[in-house]
Amino acid sequence: MKRYFYLSLLFVGLGFFQPSSAQVSVSINIGSQPLWGPVGYDYVRYYYLPEMDVYYDVSSRRYTYYHGNRWVTNSKLPSRYKHYDVYRTYKVVLNEPSPWRYHSRHRSSYGRYSHNHSQVILRDSHRDHYHNRYDGRDGRRDDKYNKKSHKKHDKDYRKHGRKHHDD
Numbered sequence: 071m072k073r074y075f076y077l078s079l080l081f082v083g084l085g086f087f088q089p090s091s092a093q094v095s096v097s098i099n100i101g102s103q104p105l106w107g108p109v110g111y112d113y114v115r116y117y118y119l120p121e122m123d124v125y126y127d128v129s130s131r132r133y134t135y136y137h138g139n140r141w142v143t144n145s146k147l148p149s150r151y152k153h154y155d156v157y158r159t160y161k162v163v164l165n166e167p168s169p170w171r172y173h174s175r176h177r178s179s180y181g182r183y184s185h186n187h188s189q190v191i192l193r194d195s196h197r198d199h200y201h202n203r204y205d206g207r208d209g210r211r212d213d214k215y216n217k218k219s220h221k222k223h224d225k226d227y228r229k230h231g232r233k234h235h236d237d
Contacts, residue, residue: 103128105193106157116169118162118176121184122147122154125170126161134170141170157193160186 103114107128117126124147125134134143135151160183162176169176 103192104131104156105191106161107192108161108163109190109192109195111163113165114163115166116164118164118169118180119154119156119159120162120177120180120182121159122151123177124151125164136170136173157191158187160184160189 103111104126107114107117114128116128118124119126123136126132127134127143132143132145133147134141135147136142137148160180162180162183164176166172
């Protein structure tokens with residue numbers, strides 16, 4: 071009888087036992103970063119664009135900006151941002167969730183970069199693994215760097231050079 075009692079305790083004890091499982095997860099989103107993103111980051115959750123005072127979510131490809139008395143998230147920016155060029159403006163990489171909750175800190179820390187146009191972007195990089203990616207304009211992946219949507223910008227850049235572009 072004792073033997074059956076101890077045997078049943080053993081089976082009940084084994085039922086509660088769970089083997090530990092160590093899982094290591096590494097996230098790399100090089101291919102999902104827009105071509106206007108800065109060079110040098112294997113993973114980016116958000117960009118903060120100080121010149122525009124806007125956040126961009128890389129994974130959902132949506133902008134978050136302040137409108138009225140609240141933060142609004144949308145796939146396109148409103149017309150008040152039409153004069154900004156996301157290819158030229160400085161981007162700050164943020165990997166914290168909901169970074170707009172810390173907006174005053176970001177604005178005071180990174181506001182001095184609002185007119186800094188010296189950042190190298192993925193499109194202008196000569197590293198092969200940065201090409202063949204989403205460009206943030208038309209909702210699809212581009213097979214090549216020099217698509218029709220970039221031709222005017224590239225032609226202007228070649229004609230006038232970087233100095234004209236940074237004005």
